Amino acid sequence: MTASQVLPFVYSLAIGLLIGFERERSHRDGPRLAAGSRTFALLALVGTLAASFGRWTIVSGMIMVAALLVVSYLRTNEEDPGTTTEVAAMATYLLGALAYSKAPLAAGLAIATALLLVGKMRIHAFARDVVTDTEVEDALKFLVIAFVVLPLLPDRNLGPYGVLNPAHIWFIVVALTGISWIGYIAVRALGPRRGILVTGLAGGFVSATATTVSMGRLSRTSKSFPSAVAGAQMASIATLILLEAIVGVVNRGVASNLWPPLLAGAVLLSVIAWFGFRRIRSESPDVSTHDDRPGGRPFTILPALVLAGVLTVALLVARWGAATIGPKGAVLAAGATGLADAHAGGLAATTLYQQGHLGLPACLIAIGAGLATNTAVKCILAFGSGGPRFGWRFSVGVVPAFVVVCLGLAWTASTA
Numbered sequence: 474m475t476a477s478q479v480l481p482f483v484y485s486l487a488i489g490l491l492i493g494f495e496r497e498r499s500h501r502d503g504p505r506l507a508a509g510s511r512t513f514a515l516l517a518l519v520g521t522l523a524a525s526f527g528r529w530t531i532v533s534g535m536i537m538v539a540a541l542l543v544v545s546y547l548r549t550n551e552e553d554p555g556t557t558t559e560v561a562a563m564a565t566y567l568l569g570a571l572a573y574s575k576a577p578l579a580a581g582l583a584i585a586t587a588l589l590l591v592g593k594m595r596i597h598a599f600a601r602d603v604v605t606d607t608e609v610e611d612a613l614k615f616l617v618i619a620f621v622v623l624p625l626l627p628d629r630n631l632g633p634y635g636v637l638n639p640a641h642i643w644f645i646v647v648a649l650t651g652i653s654w655i656g657y658i659a660v661r662a663l664g665p666r667r668g669i670l671v672t673g674l675a676g677g678f679v680s681a682t683a684t685t686v687s688m689g690r691l692s693r694t695s696k697s698f699p700s701a702v703a704g705a706q707m708a709s710i711a712t713l714i715l716l717e718a719i720v721g722v723v724n725r726g727v728a729s730n731l732w733p734p735l736l737a738g739a740v741l742l743s744v745i746a747w748f749g750f751r752r753i754r755s756e757s758p759d760v761s762t763h764d765d766r767p768g769g770r771p772f773t774i775l776p777a778l779v780l781a782g783v784l785t786v787a788l789l790v791a792r793w794g795a796a797t798i799g800p801k802g803a804v805l806a807a808g809a810t811g812l813a814d815a816h817a818g819g820l821a822a823t824t825l826y827q828q829g830h831l832g833l834p835a836c837l838i839a840i841g842a843g844l845a846t847n848t849a850v851k852c853i854l855a856f857g858s859g860g861p862r863f864g865w866r867f868s869v870g871v872v873p874a875f876v877v878v879c880l881g882l883a884w885t886a887s888t889a
Contacts, residue, residue: 481521484576485569488583489517492565495590496558513565520569531570538566561590619647630828633789645820646781648722673704677711681815684708685851685867689859699749702866705855706746709871712815712847713739713878716840719816723823727836734881742874749870783810787821792830800835808842818843834886841882848875 493513516538523534542559564586572579589596628640677684685705692701713735721728787810794802807818822839825831831839848871856864 481573481576482518484572484580485517485521486514488568488572488579489514489565491583491587492517492561492590495587496561499590499593513562516562516566517569517572520566520571521573524570524573534570535563535566538563557590557593561586615650618643619651623647633793637785637789641824642781642785645719645723648719671707673707674711677708678715681708681712682847682851682854686854686858689855689857689863689867692859692863698863699866701859702863702870703746703749705863705867706742706749706870709848709851709874710739710742710746712844713742716816716819716844719820720823720840723820724827727823727826727833730833730837730885731840731882734878734885737881738874738878741877742870745870745874749866783817786810787817790821792825800831800838804835804839804842807839808846810843815844815847818846837882837886841879844875845879848872 490510490513493510496513497510519534519538520531523530542562546556546559565583568579568583568586571582623640623643626639626643629638631637631639673684673688685708688701688705688708691704692698717728717732717735720731787806790806790809794804794806804822807822810818810821819840822831822836822843826833826836852864852868852871855867859867
């Protein structure tokens with residue numbers, strides 16, 4: 474017998490003991506379990522042994538284990554009406570069977586299972602007390618667009634110039650909304666009272682423009698004027714982070730040239746926002762009494778549809794401009810698209826580069842053009858929502874940072 478033949482049984486023994494120990498410890502002050510750590514270890518070993526005989530042996534063993542677990546539950550359900558232990562026992566048997574052919578994968582799944590079991594109280598508290606009905610509803614919507622709509626779309630180039638790939642466009646929408654979800658979850662995990670800087674950043678992942686307008690309105694009625702300015706500026710940092718992430722989804726080569734200018738702009742804007750935010754210490758202590766959840770809802774269908782439409786138009790206009798007047802046409806199209814969305818023009822240019830219709834220098838300049846026009850729109854909205862004082866304070870921080878980004882992109886494009 475070789476080491477490769479023994480190793481799966483070693484893995485399965487460790488898997489059974491790991492899950493069994495967790496089950497015993499979780500019930501150390503409660504009713505005695507019908508299946509303890511030794512039983513779990515044996516279940517895993519039996520699964521591995523069954524897998525060594527073949528598929529039908531695994532199925533037969535699974536039926537027998539299921540029958541034993543049903544009998545065990547009927548004997549103990551009055552003391553412990555839950556079924557977690559029985560389900561964990563069945564999972565242990567199957568993980569043992571998996572360990573025969575894919576031991577590392579089985580071990581990883583066993584660790585994940587143990588973590589899930591250990592986190593019982595935290596998971597229950599999160600599901601019952603933290604997550605809202607709105608967030609559950611929005612999560613389901615996101616899962617629909619990601620795992621129902623996306624697989625149904627054709628994955629081929631269609632339309633004028635052959636630049637419209639429905640599956641590709643929708644995948645970008647899914648990726649962008651998914652990254653926005655990450656930002657929203659981050660602030661929910663930290664808690665909205667941890668600071669308006671984090672709130673503004675997370676709100677920017679949902680919509681930087683909407684967050685800027687919200688902070689502008691807040692600055693008119695709240696005593697925390699510097700914090701509102703800093704929150705709006707942090708939302709613009711989210712724009713840069715999102716752009717780098719989503720461009721990396723489309724083309725890593727463009728993303729590798731894009732990150733140094735974006736990082737420089739983000740660092741500069743972070744420093745400006747932080748120094749402005751430090752003035753809050755001299756403000757009244759009731760500065761954060763507003764509802765500062767990031768952007769209201771984490772996800773809605775309409776923004777995803779609007780983004781898909783804007784991206785489609787940007788692709789068509791940019792490709793038409795590139796075919797009619799050369800790369801300058803794509804740059805002008807990206808700049809015009811930036812009036813509606815900070816990312817659509819850059820994504821269109823990156824997609825055209827990916828398809829070979831645009832060179833890297835023109836692609837980088839087009840991304841800068843989209844950022845420049847979008848920054849101008851946010852500054853105008855800042856003046857309109859928060860008044861001249863808020864508008865100037867917001868612009869003094871945002872404009873220099875985005876000038877640094879655009880200059881960096883121009884320099885990178887000249888050397889590419």
